[in-house]
Structure formats: C-alpha cells, structure tokens
Amino acid sequence: MQKAVSYVRVSSKEQHEQGYSPDAQKRLLYEFARSNGFNIVEEFEDAETAKQTGRTAFTAILAYVREHGIKHILVEKTDRLHRNFVDYVKVEDLIKECDVTVYLVKEGTSLGRNAKSSDKFMHGIRTLMAKNFIDNLSEETRKGMDEKVAHGEYPSKAPLGYLNVQDPITKKNIVAVDHKNRALIEAMFTLYGTGNHSLQSLIDELECKELTGNLPNGRKLNKTTTDHILRNPFYIGHFQWNKEIHKGAHEAIIDSDTWQRVQDVLNGKREKQNYPAQHNVIPFPFKGVFTCGECQRSITAEIKKGKYIYYRCTKYQTDCTQQAVKQEMILEEAEEKILTPLSTISDNGIAYVVEALKQSLEEKRGWHNTAYEAMLAEKTRLKNRLDRMYEDRLDEKVTEEFYETKRKEYTDRLTELDTKIAKHDRADINYHDFGLRILELAKNAKNLMKIATPQEQQELLKFLLSNSTLKDGKPDFSLKKPFLQIAKRSPLGERSAWGD
Ligand SMILES: [Zn+2]
Known part of the structure; x- marks a missing residue:
C-alpha cells in the first residue's frame, strides 16, 4: 500500500447551506484510496469562515508532504485544493520538486510531473506578459493613486442632500x-x-x-x-x-x-430647444470598442426612445451602408464569444497559463539577477577606483584637475546605478502581481461584467479587446493577446471562434 494524504475543504458558503458536512468529501476520498491501493496516513481539513481566510491545513499539508516524502495527495476536485493562483503555484512547485501526484478524484484526473505542455502557447504567454507588463505599469501606478476613489470614498465636497x-x-x-x-x-x-x-x-x-x-x-x-x-x-x-x-x-x-x-x-x-444632444452622463459599455467593418470609421453610441442603446457607424465622409445595432445583440455575442470562454477556462488551461507565467517569471528573475548583480559589481568596482584615485592624488601621482574630472564621472555613475537598482526591486514585485491579476481577471470577466457599472464595463472591455469591428449587425471581437491565449485553452474556446 502506498502512503497518501487527503485534503478536504469546506467553503464558507457551503457552511451556510443546510445539511452540509465535510464527511461526503472524506467518504469519497476514502473509497478511492481503498480501491486504488492507497493508505491515507493523515487527513487535512480546512473550514473557511468569512473573517478568516488563512488556510492552516493547506499550509500544513504542503509542509507534511515535503517532510514525510509523501507522493500522493487525494482531493475531491481542483477548487478544493487552490482557491487562487498563488495557491496553484505552490502546488505546482510541490509536484515538480517532490514528484508528487495530486488525484482529483471527482474529476477523474491527476496532476503530476508528466502533464503535457504546449510550448507554443507558453511562448505566447511569456511574450505577452512581458509586453503587457510594461504597457500597464503606468496604469497600475495611477490606479494605486486613485485607490481612495476606487473604494468609493468621495474625495471632494458632498453635493446638496x-x-x-x-x-x-x-x-x-x-x-x-x-x-x-x-x-x-x-x-x-x-x-x-x-x-x-x-x-x-x-x-x-x-x-x-x-x-x-x-x-x-x-x-x-x-x-x-x-x-x-x-x-x-x-x-x-x-x-x-x-x-x-x-x-x-x-x-x-x-x-x-x-x-x-x-x-x-x-x-x-x-x-x-435645438441644443446639440448631450452625451449621457453614464457611459456606454461598448463605446470606443469597435470600428466599422465596412468603412473603418469609429462606432458611436446613442439612446433611442429614451432607453434603447444603439451603436452605429459615424459614416464620416463615406457612403457606408451599415445600420445601427442594438446593444443587447452585442452583449449576447460578447457573452458567448469572449466572456464565457474566458470564464470557463479549464483547470488544464489554468495549469498551462500558470506554468507559462512561472517560466516567464523565472526567466525574468534570471535576467533580473544577472543585471542586478552586474550593477552591484560595478558599484563596488567604482568605489574601489575612487579610493585608489584618492590615494594617488595624495601621493601626487595624478593632477588635481584629472582627479576632479574622474571623481565627478564616477560619482555620477554611482548615483545612476543606485536609482536603477531601486527601480529594479520595484519592477520585480509588480510584475508578479500583474501576471496573477490577469488570470484572476479572465476567470472573473463574466461575473464582473454583470455587476460592473457601465463605466467599469467599458474599462473591462477595452482592457480585454483590441481592434474589434462591427459589421452587418455582428460584432467581430478581437481579444488582446494574453486573453486570446487564455480563451484558447477554454473547452468552449477550443471548439469555437478562438481555435487555431
Ligand atoms: Zn461604416
């Protein structure tokens, strides 16, 4: 019999549902162990409360497995094991470093070292992560500054009432x-x-x-x-x-x-009163998202009969034949073609993305460390030179003028290095957060769209999409690279528009 450990998690939501107990999960795992020749040597269980999000048993199982050389973890299904991508990375590390296999009993699959990978996909993700990171750094900074506003705190004088x-x-x-x-x-x-x-x-x-x-x-x-x-x-x-x-x-x-x-x-x-029609204060979700598929002019939005939102070609200096399209039509298409595939990314899909992200981080960290160490080395070298030159000056081996020129040159370079070193430290941290956030965003895009204000919907769509067109009443969505790669891994995406 091979030694195994089991992990059971009950979410806070389940605890509120009547008649729920972790026993069902335990029974399932026990049955699986018995019929597959495993001996469960230790059981781990996490019950979440709304206040306490830390999972002690999850941390404990990771340590236990490493310490006791356990090779098999039994768990009901993927989302019992990791609730977020940080957890996923930890489990992935365990699989890789300790040759552990995780059995997802209900899903009938397992995660091990020999899981297949797609180099092409990973390459795509790595490239885009690097580029997107740079594109979004300034955006992220701005967001940080507007944090108060994002939390709904109004930073100004309250209006009447x-x-x-x-x-x-x-x-x-x-x-x-x-x-x-x-x-x-x-x-x-x-x-x-x-x-x-x-x-x-x-x-x-x-x-x-x-x-x-x-x-x-x-x-x-x-x-x-x-x-x-x-x-x-x-x-x-x-x-x-x-x-x-x-x-x-x-x-x-x-x-x-x-x-x-x-x-x-x-x-x-x-x-x-013959005033030019004012733009509605509430923005339109798809405004700025499309260009016309016939004449390439921009697509604008308007309200008809006081409540229906339509999108139409501006037809600026063209004889474009396109008709206005109702927002519901576009929303339906958006849900089917982009939001659902992104939200239903399979666990395998996530595994690919996480693996690619990790490799990209390791590569970047490798580069980061090399560059970082080179800068530290240069700093030491310059300091030594400064010291030596000072001695030379004392011994009058060099002129005052030569000494001053060189001293200025070296100290300028030292200041420059210090700035660069500090910047490097910050960039590395943000890069990691950003990658994880992209995945979280993709998975939640569909729900976000439902609860967001029109302004937020517009931001979300602009973040997900690029160069999308509208023609003959049909939107043709074009996802930005990271999301395209993620959608392709989705079981729905593979079947539909995003397949290779
Ligand atoms: Zn047009």
Whole structure:
C-alpha cells in the first residue's frame, strides 16, 4: 500500500447551506484510496469562515508532504485544493520538486510531473506578459493613486442632500445623507421626472411646498444649480471623478429608474430647444470598442426612445451602408464569444497559463539577477577606483584637475546605478502581481461584467479587446493577446471562434 494524504475543504458558503458536512468529501476520498491501493496516513481539513481566510491545513499539508516524502495527495476536485493562483503555484512547485501526484478524484484526473505542455502557447504567454507588463505599469501606478476613489470614498465636497462627516467609529471622512434636505432632493427628481415641469416651474413648486428652507448659507435654487443637481449621478450612489464614474460608498437617495427618467426628460427638452444632444452622463459599455467593418470609421453610441442603446457607424465622409445595432445583440455575442470562454477556462488551461507565467517569471528573475548583480559589481568596482584615485592624488601621482574630472564621472555613475537598482526591486514585485491579476481577471470577466457599472464595463472591455469591428449587425471581437491565449485553452474556446 502506498502512503497518501487527503485534503478536504469546506467553503464558507457551503457552511451556510443546510445539511452540509465535510464527511461526503472524506467518504469519497476514502473509497478511492481503498480501491486504488492507497493508505491515507493523515487527513487535512480546512473550514473557511468569512473573517478568516488563512488556510492552516493547506499550509500544513504542503509542509507534511515535503517532510514525510509523501507522493500522493487525494482531493475531491481542483477548487478544493487552490482557491487562487498563488495557491496553484505552490502546488505546482510541490509536484515538480517532490514528484508528487495530486488525484482529483471527482474529476477523474491527476496532476503530476508528466502533464503535457504546449510550448507554443507558453511562448505566447511569456511574450505577452512581458509586453503587457510594461504597457500597464503606468496604469497600475495611477490606479494605486486613485485607490481612495476606487473604494468609493468621495474625495471632494458632498453635493446638496449630503454632508461630509467623520465616521464615529473608524474616524474616516465619509459622506452621509443630510436629512434636512433629503425630502427636497427626492421631490426634485420625482416632480421633474413627470415631464410636466420646466426648470423654473420646478423651482417655483419646490419653494411653494416650503422644501427649500434648509439650503446651506441661505442660498436659493436657480436654473443652473437645479440642472446640475438633476444630472448628478451622485444621487444614485455613483460619483464622477477625473471624468470617470465611480461607484460610491455613500447611500443613494434616488433609485436609478427615477434618475434615468429625469435624464430622458432633460435630454428630450434639450433637443426641442435645438441644443446639440448631450452625451449621457453614464457611459456606454461598448463605446470606443469597435470600428466599422465596412468603412473603418469609429462606432458611436446613442439612446433611442429614451432607453434603447444603439451603436452605429459615424459614416464620416463615406457612403457606408451599415445600420445601427442594438446593444443587447452585442452583449449576447460578447457573452458567448469572449466572456464565457474566458470564464470557463479549464483547470488544464489554468495549469498551462500558470506554468507559462512561472517560466516567464523565472526567466525574468534570471535576467533580473544577472543585471542586478552586474550593477552591484560595478558599484563596488567604482568605489574601489575612487579610493585608489584618492590615494594617488595624495601621493601626487595624478593632477588635481584629472582627479576632479574622474571623481565627478564616477560619482555620477554611482548615483545612476543606485536609482536603477531601486527601480529594479520595484519592477520585480509588480510584475508578479500583474501576471496573477490577469488570470484572476479572465476567470472573473463574466461575473464582473454583470455587476460592473457601465463605466467599469467599458474599462473591462477595452482592457480585454483590441481592434474589434462591427459589421452587418455582428460584432467581430478581437481579444488582446494574453486573453486570446487564455480563451484558447477554454473547452468552449477550443471548439469555437478562438481555435487555431
Ligand atoms: Zn461604416
């Protein structure tokens, strides 16, 4: 009988489902062990709680296997073993370094040293990771700086109906509803949404109803401020910052249906008054994603009948024959052709990606170390030379002028080296994070798309896609390289559009 260990994990979600116990997993593994000649010498079990994400048994099993020379790990299925790509890398290391085989009992497969690999694919991933990393570094930096905003913290003065206050517990600056003016804001949106008001008649009615008595500093409403309030997505829980819409942490006062109705009324009024149609405050998910498949002009978005979003060719100086396409059609295609394949990447697919990523990191680290060591060596060399030259100067073997020129040359180069060395350290860390994030993003793309704001949807699509076209009512999506490679590994992707 060969020695084996088993690993069981119960997620926090499962613990909330009634009648669930880890025994079912244990029984399955025990049966498998018995019929395949394994002797389970140790059982490991993790039960996650929402608060505690650390998995002690997972860490313990990795150590135990190494220490006791165990060659077989039994687990129900892949996602019991690793919840994220960092875990995956750890398991991969174990397989490679200790010649361990992991049996995914329910899936009827195993992971071992001899798993097949595709060099072409790995090469593709390695290349793109390197390039993408550079492309995205500046983006990542910007994101870090806007972290507050990303967490929904509004970094500016709250609009009418809200107050900037300090959270009594966390002592953080937050935005709270101003209850003295809540009724005013609600009435503004409800009344204007009926379409029976001009801005002036709205203000008159609000004053008549004595709702305007609590305006800060005794100010009065005028048409400009009223228009501004009615267009502000802050009241539905979003806010605008750096020309982008973010999901705020503050409470919404207005529901999004009412808010949208008000936007329609505002935009309708504008058309009648012969103003150029204003762009909707909420951006369109696919805007900027496509060019026209017939005439290569850009594709723009518009709202028809107040609620349907259409995408159409701008037809700038062409006699393009393309018709406008409804957003639902494009969304459906996007789901089928890109989001589902990305989200359903197989465990094998992930294994390829992770392997490629790891190799790429090792290569980079190898290069990194060589370059790093070369710089350290040069630093030592320069310092020694400086010392020697100083002695030469003392012995008057060199002139004052020669000494000064050389000294400046060497110290300049030393400063340059120090900067480069510091930069290197940072780059290495970011590179690793970025690769893992790409994989997480791919796997979650479909869900992200469902919960994202239109602004976030647009960002996500632009991140995933390049050079996509729209023609005869059909989008032709072109995934960026890393995602194309990932989609190709998906069981759906292999069958459909992304196959070789
Ligand atoms: Zn066109």
